[in-house]
Amino acid sequence: MSMRRTVIFWIALIVVAAATALLAWHGPRRDRATGTGEAPPMTAAVRPDICSETTFEGARAILCVVDPADHATRLVYRGESGKPHGRVRSAVAALAAEGRTPVLAMNAGMYHADMTPVGLYVEDGVELSPLNTGGGFGNFYLKPNGVFFLRADGSAGVMETEAYREAGIAPAFATQSGPMLVIGGEIHPRILPDGTTRYIRNGVGVRADGKLVFAITRDPVSFGAFARLFRDVAQCPDALFFDGSVSSLAWGTDMEIDPGEPAGPIVAVFEKPSSPES
Numbered sequence: 191m192s193m194r195r196t197v198i199f200w201i202a203l204i205v206v207a208a209a210t211a212l213l214a215w216h217g218p219r220r221d222r223a224t225g226t227g228e229a230p231p232m233t234a235a236v237r238p239d240i241c242s243e244t245t246f247e248g249a250r251a252i253l254c255v256v257d258p259a260d261h262a263t264r265l266v267y268r269g270e271s272g273k274p275h276g277r278v279r280s281a282v283a284a285l286a287a288e289g290r291t292p293v294l295a296m297n298a299g300m301y302h303a304d305m306t307p308v309g310l311y312v313e314d315g316v317e318l319s320p321l322n323t324g325g326g327f328g329n330f331y332l333k334p335n336g337v338f339f340l341r342a343d344g345s346a347g348v349m350e351t352e353a354y355r356e357a358g359i360a361p362a363f364a365t366q367s368g369p370m371l372v373i374g375g376e377i378h379p380r381i382l383p384d385g386t387t388r389y390i391r392n393g394v395g396v397r398a399d400g401k402l403v404f405a406i407t408r409d410p411v412s413f414g415a416f417a418r419l420f421r422d423v424a425q426c427p428d429a430l431f432f433d434g435s436v437s438s439l440a441w442g443t444d445m446e447i448d449p450g451e452p453a454g455p456i457v458a459v460f461e462k463p464s465s466p467e468s
Contacts, residue, residue: 250408258344274305278438292458299365301454309366335368371417372429389434395426
């Protein structure tokens with residue numbers, strides 16, 4: 191080996207060694223979905239009681255199927271001080287402090303800069319924000335948008351905004367968001383089959399048997415893929431988009447997916463007390 195080749199060889203070796211040391215020093219890549227230093231484990235069931243993990247069209251997603259007979263679903267927005275919780279992490283911590291630790295919680299609707307809901311928001315039968323039938327820019331206004339609501343008996347529904355208004359429903363809880371993802375078994379007509387924007391997204395659907403399905407992706411997906419997840423995998427004839435890029439998920443008080451972004455309305459699922467044995 192010539193002197194020149196020897197020098198080049200040793201320089202390359204030093205560069206590789208330095209790069210390896212630098213990578214070891216900085217640790218593993220920060221995962222976009224979890225906000226942690228490690229990529230989330232590939233598990234068959236992340237919460238085997240109600241949630242499972244699947245891969246659909248190359249992206250990982252978590253599907254949580256909630257039976258109103260076994261779980262109570264609620265919407266939360268403000269703490270005892272009257273101020274918005276602002277984040278899913280803050281909401282579940284406050285609920286736990288009150289002795290009401292949820293099974294799971296996620297962001298559940300869009301909000302203005304001051305954290306107030308963009309559209310309808312009802313909590314414990316009290317309307318805190320009215321139904322929004324206006325137009326504008328952004329996902330919320332990609333008509334038809336819709337409403338996720340819960341009745342006093344725990345049953346739930348997802349409906350287009352205009353259909354919801356005409357139905358005259360008096361919900362115990364409701365949150366308006368948009369766009370609808372699936373309407374009567376069909377993909378929203380204005381959602382492209384596979385658009386160019388990809389985000390970690392979350393939403394809700396209601397199956398024909400009345401069970402709720404909350405879904406969130408671990409990997410960025412298009413609107414079209416997310417809508418097909420609800421239609422083809424979750425088997426929801428109607429589904430509503432909650433949000434993208436800010437999507438968060440908590441198991442109890444532990445954050446499973448946490449981008450560190452604010453959240454307005456938040457949905458929380460609680461176990462119902464077991465009936466006393468006769």
